[in-house]
Amino acid sequence: MARTDEAEAFYYAVYNAIQEIPYGKVTSYGHIARLIGTPQRPRQVGVCLKHLPTDLSLPHHNANVPWQRVINSKGIISPRGHPSGAAHQAAALRAEGVTVTQSNMGEFMINFSEYGWFPKQLPSEEAEGLEPHVFTDEEDN
DNA sequence: TCATTGACTAAAC
C-alpha cells in the first residue's frame, strides 16, 4: 500500500478515474495519468493496478474497478512479463463486447478508433463545472 | 539505507 498521504491520494484518484471508463470501452495508462492531473506518471498508474486490492470491503477493489479497460498507448494489453494475466484481461474485455485480436507474437490488441475512450477531462469533473484541461488529441488509426 | 525494477510514454535518433 501507499506509504505517504500523497501517494494514497494518487491511488484513490487513479481508481476513481478508471471507474469512469464506460462499459465496453478502453483507455490507456497515459490517459488516466493525464485525466488526474499527473501526465508524467503513467507508470505509476500501472503500479496502482498491480496493487489493486481483492478485499471487497475496501472502497476500491478488483470487482468495482474495471482494471481490464486500461491498456497501453499502442492499443496492446500489457503482457507484464506473464502472458496469462493478459489473456485473462482479454477474456474480461471480450465478455463486455470488446473485440480483442491477437498478433502473431501473441499480443492482445484492441482497436482504439472503435473502443477507445479519451475524454479531455473526467465526466465527474465536468459535472462539477470545472474548467477543461487542454490536451493534445489522442491519435487513432 | 541504497539500488534496481517496472500493468508507461513521448521524443529523439
Next chain:
DNA sequence: GGTTTAGCCAATG
C-alpha cells in the same frame, strides 16, 4: 518503419 533515451517514483530486494 525501428530502436534508444530520458523522465517518472512507489515498490521491492
